[in-house]
Amino acid sequence: MFTRRIAVFALVSALTLSAIPVFAEDAAPAAPAPARMEQDNGRDKDNGLHKGQRKEEKEKKVVDGICMGKAVDVRDTAIIAAVDAYATAVKTALATRKAALVAAGQMTDIKARATALKDAWKAFKGTWKTAAMALNTARHAAQETFGDAAKLCGGHDEGESRIDHQI
Secondary structure (H helix, E strand, C coil): CHHHHHHHHHHHHHHHHHHCCCCCCCCCCCCCCCCCECCCCCEECCCCCECCCCHHHHCCCCCCHHHHHHHHHHHHHHHHHHHHHHHHHHHHHHHHHHHHHHHHHCCCCHHHHHHHHHHHHHHHHHHHHHHHHHHHHHHHHHHHHHHHHHHHCCCCCHHHHCCCCCC
């Protein structure tokens, strides 16, 4: 788990650093505007957009804020419930593992103790993994529901809606 966090941190750092523009003096003069660009306020005569403006920016959507607020509330409530279920499952697994390890430690037969310890750890890892998978499934389902609701509300903000990398 610790190695995974380091790998994620390194990846995020690399992506962040690659996105930062490097400013350097360039001896060459700036390139002239393309010939097809009209000099009228910098608009491209082919599609009516300003220089550097994308089509998505030209076509502004009206987003229903109340609808989006409800969609966010539903998504986050579902995620909170999933995290609560995950925490409960992990606490139960820890308590069960603790009891099993204490019982195994009190055994006098070495082979039986080794088997009990192995079984306790195996059961704990399985329970932990199952709880993590259930959490991820619930998070993804909440995200899908939110994405559908956001589209119906008239907008779909990728920065707000994509939470997969945040949890």
